[in-house]
Amino acid sequence: MILLTVTFAAILSLSYTIQTPQRQLGYPLLGNRTREIFIDVFYDNICEVSAANWPLFSQVISQEYLRNTLGVAVHIFPLPYHHNSFFAAWAGEAVIQTDASKYRDYMTYVFKNYDDFISKAVNLTEGEVHQAYAKAVEMSTGIKAQVILDGYKNRDLDLRARLAWKYGCYRGVSGTPTFMVNDVEVPEAGGFNLSQWNSFLRNLLG
Ligand SMILES: *[C@@H]1O[C@H](CO)[C@@H](O)[C@H](O)[C@H]1NC(C)=O
Ligand SMILES: *[C@@H]1O[C@H](CO)[C@@H](O)[C@H](O)[C@H]1NC(C)=O
Ligand SMILES: *[C@@H]1O[C@H](CO)[C@@H](O)[C@H](O)[C@H]1NC(C)=O
DSSP: OHHHHHHHHHHHHHHTOOOOOSSOOSEEEESOTTSSEEEEEEEOTTOHHHHHHHHHHHHHHTOGGGTTTEEEEEEEOOOTTSTTHHHHHHHHHHHHHHHGGGHHHHHHHHHHTGGGGTGGGTTOOHHHHHHHHHHHHHHHHOOOHHHHHHHTTOHHHHHHHHHHHHHHHHTTOOSSSEEEETTEEOGGGGGOOHHHHHHHHHHHHO
């Protein structure tokens, strides 16, 4: 019985451990972690609420008074009930590896067309879903679709997308969008409008 308990405890503790990343996680959207305020945002590429949030958040972070003060990283957290979401994350890793500066265009495009990968994709095979993301990448970034199709055979990119998801779990993320400001979750931030974001951030800046 004790052995069983010890074994179970060992499995449990293992399941809470993720490998040490080779570099800082998240797509560096703005600045870096030396900035006074740093926001980690967890998005699902084909989540309707994430898609609706992005235009506003992108407006928030591009404001002049935050320049050189704010840093932002995007973490992709594919929700299991968005069946094709993990493939969006995987394609995203291929975009980042090929030309990281184009990631934002890819993310924006998929958000705008998220339903192509949800209700319009219910009858697609896995291969057809890969094709659809590869096409989305080409449309939005000019990176050839074949680069993304090859990416779906690349184990390292698969692992990076998995690690991003595991990191979200590790930080206690269970839905998207989730905002962590200076490492602490701000549960209400997903519902902030522009003026609420600004009063929140101005308050932090003092
Ligand atoms: C991080 O940001 C600071 C302040 O904006 C800048 O001086 C520094 O060069 C940046 N570091 C890297 C590695 O980009
Ligand atoms: C998916 O297939 C079902 C069964 O053939 C069909 O009723 C449905 O309209 C299809 N959906 C789409 C979005 O193509
Ligand atoms: C933002 O939300 C607050 C609180 O609900 C509201 O008072 C304010 O009018 C809103 N501002 C804009 C610009 O929508």
